[in-house]
Amino acid sequence: MSCIIERLAIVGVGLIGGSFARALRQAGAVRHVVGIGRSRANLEHALSQGIVDEISFNATEGVAGAQLVFISIPVCSISAMVGAIAPSLAPGCIVTDGGSVKAEIVRECEKLIPEGCHFVGGHPIAGTENSGASASFATLYQGKRCILTPTERTDREAYETVARLWRVAGANVCSMDPERHDRILAEISHLPHAVAYALVHAVGTADAEGENVLSYSAGGFRDFTRIASSDPVMWRDIALMNRRALLASIDGFSASLAELRRRIDSGDSPGLAEFFTIAKQFRDGIL
Amino acid sequence: MSCIIERLAIVGVGLIGGSFARALRQAGAVRHVVGIGRSRANLEHALSQGIVDEISFNATEGVAGAQLVFISIPVCSISAMVGAIAPSLAPGCIVTDGGSVKAEIVRECEKLIPEGCHFVGGHPIAGTENSGASASFATLYQGKRCILTPTERTDREAYETVARLWRVAGANVCSMDPERHDRILAEISHLPHAVAYALVHAVGTADAEGENVLSYSAGGFRDFTRIASSDPVMWRDIALMNRRALLASIDGFSASLAELRRRIDSGDSPGLAEFFTIAKQFRDGIL
Numbered sequence A, B: 001m002s003c004i005i006e007r008l009a010i011v012g013v014g015l016i017g018g019s020f021a022r023a024l025r026q027a028g029a030v031r032h033v034v035g036i037g038r039s040r041a042n043l044e045h046a047l048s049q050g051i052v053d054e055i056s057f058n059a060t061e062g063v064a065g066a067q068l069v070f071i072s073i074p075v076c077s078i079s080a081m082v083g084a085i086a087p088s089l090a091p092g093c094i095v096t097d098g099g100s101v102k103a104e105i106v107r108e109c110e111k112l113i114p115e116g117c118h119f120v121g122g123h124p125i126a127g128t129e130n131s132g133a134s135a136s137f138a139t140l141y142q143g144k145r146c147i148l149t150p151t152e153r154t155d156r157e158a159y160e161t162v163a164r165l166w167r168v169a170g171a172n173v174c175s176m177d178p179e180r181h182d183r184i185l186a187e188i189s190h191l192p193h194a195v196a197y198a199l200v201h202a203v204g205t206a207d208a209e210g211e212n213v214l215s216y217s218a219g220g221f222r223d224f225t226r227i228a229s230s231d232p233v234m235w236r237d238i239a240l241m242n243r244r245a246l247l248a249s250i251d252g253f254s255a256s257l258a259e260l261r262r263r264i265d266s267g268d269s270p271g272l273a274e275f276f277t278i279a280k281q282f283r284d285g286i287l
């Protein structure tokens, strides 16, 4: 593979940014990678593992001379970061991100990106419940979807470069408008996380009432609640930033649960079988 | 291992009953196993796989001469089955079950079991989302917990025999009263299943509104909703039979979700971080 990017800057060398760097490096698609962050331990780990070639604690210095900047920090910090680095970007630089929410980020970043530079919003549908550079791995994106969210302001060539990098990293790229992204992700990702956190919260609290409930949990419970081990700061930010779509999804879910509760309460045996059968069909359909 | 049971009858040779027979057979703890059920295909599969030595479509005939009868059919059918086989049980026969709900079953079965025979309630905390004899395997109970629910009416020797069989099958046996079992299981198993079914129902229905939402689901969603692939009839029965405890658990969960929703709606950033952090701590505590 010939090199696509001479100098790549990764702002936030965690699970998402670290894995992006690893995958591109392994494919020979980047020459030099600068890792930008705040804590020494994480960046030095990234350096020692060869995820990045150089580290910087100062984003405006770190992005200088980069052809592409990938921002992979919690969503509420992304547009402020773009604002901060804007004056230091090289002419023609492409800025893209991996944030789990898109509409607000894209709207803000398109305003902040300087003339002659380009912003392309993105979100890889891949992850684990672990975080930091040490959780990253080169094959994270293999066979996974990456959603890009171009708008009518998006530069065609910049979009193609970003799409090409994601394909090199192993992802299947698709595109949709930012609002649609946020509604879909609210349903299939943000709602399940909210529900998992609320479930563990509820069961863990029942625990406190003298019954050591959680100690009886078996494999099913552990699998079901694994996503509640995800990073609280990342999910606080996602919940806040995709608030409107997430609230609508929570309300849709609450209505389903209320309907199920009603059928249990009234002893509606055929209604319960029907409810569970429909859900099982939906679930089996995505296997 | 010396043989513990000469003649074992399994009523319902599915995941739970089939795995119990396989494990005991492999350990040499049973001499002859009769499989009892309704559909020819399932029982003939069990016979051809050597899970059972003999099959019967008539429970009253099938249990004749057995020292132990294990009942592993959906919970709402268990006590009726005990009533039906009661006249055919050999003197001294032990009847036990693997049903996921206990209080009502134990109460009913203790009334129905004939003088000189013994009932012991049980529930192995092990399973998968698959069902039928073909889903069974000998190591299902290895290292898993099995809860027995003796009462003051339970025969000590019968209890010890059942406990010994579960240990031979690989399980760690513990005991508690049936009502406590039902409250704990409502929290760690029945509530998560209800929530998973409701979630898939809600997201699958959002799907119908023109956005092909489920097709965007990734690994996290699939893991999270795997338990919604479980058998609808089994879960209908569990929801109906553990109605009271399950409704209380659903209400506890709904209160947690409502609190989370409130914090999202009001943009309570520290409150959200706190909520997610507490849940993550509970979850990480059960790893």
Ligand SMILES: NC(=O)c1ccc[n+]([C@@H]2O[C@H](COP(=O)([O-])OP(=O)(O)OC[C@H]3O[C@@H](n4cnc5c(N)ncnc54)[C@H](OP(=O)(O)O)[C@@H]3O)[C@@H](O)[C@H]2O)c1
Residues within 6 Å of the ligand: A011, A012, A013, A014, A015, A016, A017, A036, A037, A038, A039, A040, A042, A043, A072, A073, A074, A075, A077, A098, A099, A100, A101, A123, A124, A125, A126, A127, A128, A129, A130, A131, A132, A133, A231, A234, A238
């Ligand atoms: N995890 C997933 O499943 C997943 C999937 C798809 C998309 N995403 C998105 O990807 C982004 C990163 O998530 P992640 O899972 O990679 O998180 P992560 O593993 O915690 O990595 C984030 C990194 O960013 C650094 N960082 C945080 N705030 C920063 C700031 N204000 N300025 C500079 N660096 C900062 C952190 O290091 P320091 O603390 O040392 O600065 C950390 O190494 C988020 O927007 C998330 O929504 C996550």
Ligand SMILES: NC(=O)c1ccc[n+]([C@@H]2O[C@H](COP(=O)([O-])OP(=O)(O)OC[C@H]3O[C@@H](n4cnc5c(N)ncnc54)[C@H](OP(=O)(O)O)[C@@H]3O)[C@@H](O)[C@H]2O)c1
Residues within 6 Å of the ligand: B011, B012, B013, B014, B015, B016, B017, B036, B037, B038, B039, B040, B042, B043, B072, B073, B074, B075, B077, B098, B099, B100, B101, B123, B124, B125, B126, B127, B128, B129, B130, B131, B132, B133, B231, B234, B238
């Ligand atoms: N799956 C789990 O994760 C799990 C875990 C712990 C406990 N349990 C409990 O174990 C029991 C069995 O569950 P399972 O997962 O083994 O289900 P399963 O795989 O569907 O097996 C149940 C078997 O019982 C037979 N059956 C159903 N109704 C019957 C009836 N009225 N009379 C005679 N046979 C009948 C079925 O065969 P035919 O249709 O051919 O009769 C089937 O093979 C349930 O009480 C459940 O609550 C399940």
